[in-house]
Amino acid sequence: MPEITPVPLSRLTTLRTGGEPARLVEAETPDELVGALREVWAQGEPWFVLGGGSNLFVGDEPFEGTVIRVRTTGIDELPGSRADTVRLRVQAGHDWDALVAETVERGLAGIEAMSGIPGTVGAAPVQNVGAYGQEIVQTLVEVELIDESTGEVATVPASELGLGFRTSVLKHHYGSVPERPAVILSVTLELERVGGEERPIAGEQLRGALGLEPDQAVSLRWIRDHVLATRARKGMVLDAEDPDTWSAGSFFQNAIVSDAFARTLPAECPKWPLAPVLDPVTVIPLAAFDGILPPPPVVTRDVKVSAAWLIENAGLRRGFRFPRSRAGLSTKHTLALTNRGEATAAEIAELARFVQNRVASEFGLVLQPEPVLINVEL
Structure with a gap:
């Protein structure tokens, strides 16, 4: 070893x-x-x-x-499922943003909106990384992993990974163990060959984040440059000279709540339904129709709620920190807990607990940490 x-x-x-x-x-x-x-x-x-x-x-x-x-690196190109696609098998230790940069350079679409996300490729499926309407679940084909219980290496299709909002069966959630303890060895993505030309962008969330009109055409390079600039303004691009970026990214997950609970939150709190609301269609055979329509079925849905909004509206502004503490909220983005210089884990944990308590007291919702916690408790 x-x-x-x-x-x-x-x-x-x-x-x-x-x-x-x-x-x-x-x-x-x-x-x-x-x-x-x-x-x-x-x-x-x-x-x-x-x-x-x-x-x-x-x-x-x-x-x-x-x-x-x-520290494993490397990219192998494989045939795609269609003539206009290509598959890339990438080693787990490969830098994620370096992969995104290479795909943009090669005119391959599918992960360009995830530019600037720190970390390695092997970690991306574990929490189904995403940004601005793109998630790895949209392009992931399969992973090669080694199973902890057997020590065997296997290729597992994306459909068996339980990929959801910032989660999978491989993720170690705070207070629990993974459903499938395993380590990813390589990741295979299928991307679309679009070249370097400008084209309309289909994703509404990405268009909104970049201020694009529905029919406005831009290139992959334009998207990457603007995503990096947007993330930098929020302190979410690592910079060795800027303590505002010394963080684990978003420390708290955007909350997933029921539609009924979401309606108890202030109307101005940003909310995003996780599934479209469709009008149910009831078909009644004419011979069986007695003139009375049955009541429509009750449809429930989950809603994603902005954790940043909850934090700020619980009275914690950007840059908040305790006196003499070296841990603080980012001055650019309240979801990031930052190390302002030699902060201990205890100082950061103290701030995280305070944020959780303030949001819970104000809105009745306990924010969950996004990073994996090791040797530390909240």
């Missing part, structure tokens, strides 16, 4: 927290990754996999186990 000298995890995570692990392993090939995982599983020791460190919140105490850092 390619073991290296351990370093504090605060040096390997974008939130800049975390103690030193007992062991640190770097896997640069798929075989090394599989071998390292099988070894730690056989020994039964604590472990976790580290990619870009952008979706982790790690505690201050030393981690008494093995951290396996995934």
Whole structure:
């Protein structure tokens, strides 16, 4: 196993927290990754996999186990299901934004709106990453993974991953374990060949975010540049010189609630139905019609609610922090909890709990953390 000298995890995570692990392993090939995982599983020791460190919140105490850092890279091109598509099989440790940049350069559409998202390709399906109306579920074909329970490597179609809003059967949600404990080795996406020419954009959410008219034509390069600029204005593009970007991205998930609960929130709170509302069609055979129509069925639906709006309207403004604390809300985006300089995990956890309590008191809703929490509790 390619073991290296351990370093504090605060040096390997974008939130800049975390103690030193007992062991640190770097896997640069798929075989090394599989071998390292099988070894730690056989020994039964604590472990976790580290990619870009952008979706982790790690505690201050030393981690008494093995951290396996995934450094595998590479892109293989495969035939698509149609003449105008191509499939890319990408190694798990490949930088996500580097992949997006390459697809834009090659005129391949499908993930350009996810420009600037930090982290590695292997982490993308775990939480079904998305931005501005695009999610990886829209282009994901399959993943190659190694199952923790058996140590076997298998190719699993996207349809078996339970991909939902920022979730999958592989995700370690706060307070629970994954439905399917496994580690992704590679990811296969199917993208559309559109070239570098301008074309109308189909997604309403993406058009709205970029200020595009329904028939306005733009190129993949234009979309990437404008998404990166939009994310930078929100402090969501990593910058070693800007503490406003020293975060795990959105610390809290946009809440998924019932339509009935959503109606109890203020009308101005942004809400997005997760499924269209369709008028039910009732067909009654003429011979059986007695002149009375049955009552329409009750249709329930889930609604996504803006966590940023809830935080701001619970009285917590951008840049909020406790006196003498080195943790604070971003001055650009209230969903990001930032490390203003050598903040401890305890300081960030204290701020996170305060945000949760304020939103719960004001709106009756407990926001859930988006990053994976290791050696730390909220």
